[in-house]
Amino acid sequence: MSDFFKADADAVEVVQREHCFRGFYRLDRLHLRHRQFKGGMGPLISRELFVRHDAVCVLPYDPLRDEVVLIEQFRVGALGKKTSPWLLELVAGLIEEGEQPEQVAHREALEEADLTLDRLWPITEYFPSPGGSDERVHLYLGRCDSSAAGGVHGLAEEGEDIRVHVLSYADALRALKDGLIDNAASLIALQWLALNRDEVRGAWS
Structure with missing residues (x-):
């Protein structure tokens, strides 16, 4: 090394x-x-x-129910690249001046999924496309109660139209394997959860 x-x-x-x-x-x-x-x-x-601004992505996870919360929304970058440009993703947002990544994780969970995260587990930081962009992503797992999650959320003034999905851990990994989840942050977070799930549930349950 x-x-x-x-x-x-x-x-x-x-x-x-x-x-x-x-x-x-x-x-x-x-x-x-x-x-x-x-x-x-x-x-x-x-x-x-x-x-562009650095970003925060967070995977809401309920360790008691063993469920993850993902969001679905239109993504212009996927238009013409696949059958549907509506992608299944993590809660995410850009870091504004003066904000800390943890603040963004909590704010975006409320705005995009109407979820309160009571704890955050840092997963990693990474460059999604350093060959042409300076963006750096701060990736987290967020502890939540998924029992009442669902519905359509987002800020109307920002043109957001976001549908919330609750998936069992097994169904989320199946969606990953089947290619239904095909964006970097979601792939990384779910694979990290697969490797660390027992530790997370032991600490958060």
Whole structure:
């Protein structure tokens, strides 16, 4: 493990940064050089970078009922890529300035699923697409009571139309295996739960 590349302050030289588009998200173009594994700086290269807020994703889990709560909503990125662009996902939201990831997890659980999370279990942090985006995802498991979960939620002013689903742990893994769940955060969280379920239930039950 000790031979992985260790970057110092001089490992990357950004020659120019262009702001190509500014909206809710931002697109920049960077002209840069970076140090190469064989030593020395490489040639000048250009890379487009999708600049966006970091995000929080949380899998609500009821350890007593052994159930997970997932949400279903329209996703424009899936349009034309699969039969239905309505995806089964985790509760999720972007981190606004001044917010902590844990605050976002609690806020989004209420807004998107009308759920109160009484505890959070950090799973991991990761880059979903570092080849072209600077987004970093904070992933959590959230303890909840799934007995009354359901219905349609979301903020009307943000155009949200979100349906809540309660699945048994077994059904959620079956949906994962059958390809019904096909987005990164949900895949990672459910696979993590499969590996750590006994520990979680022991601590949270």
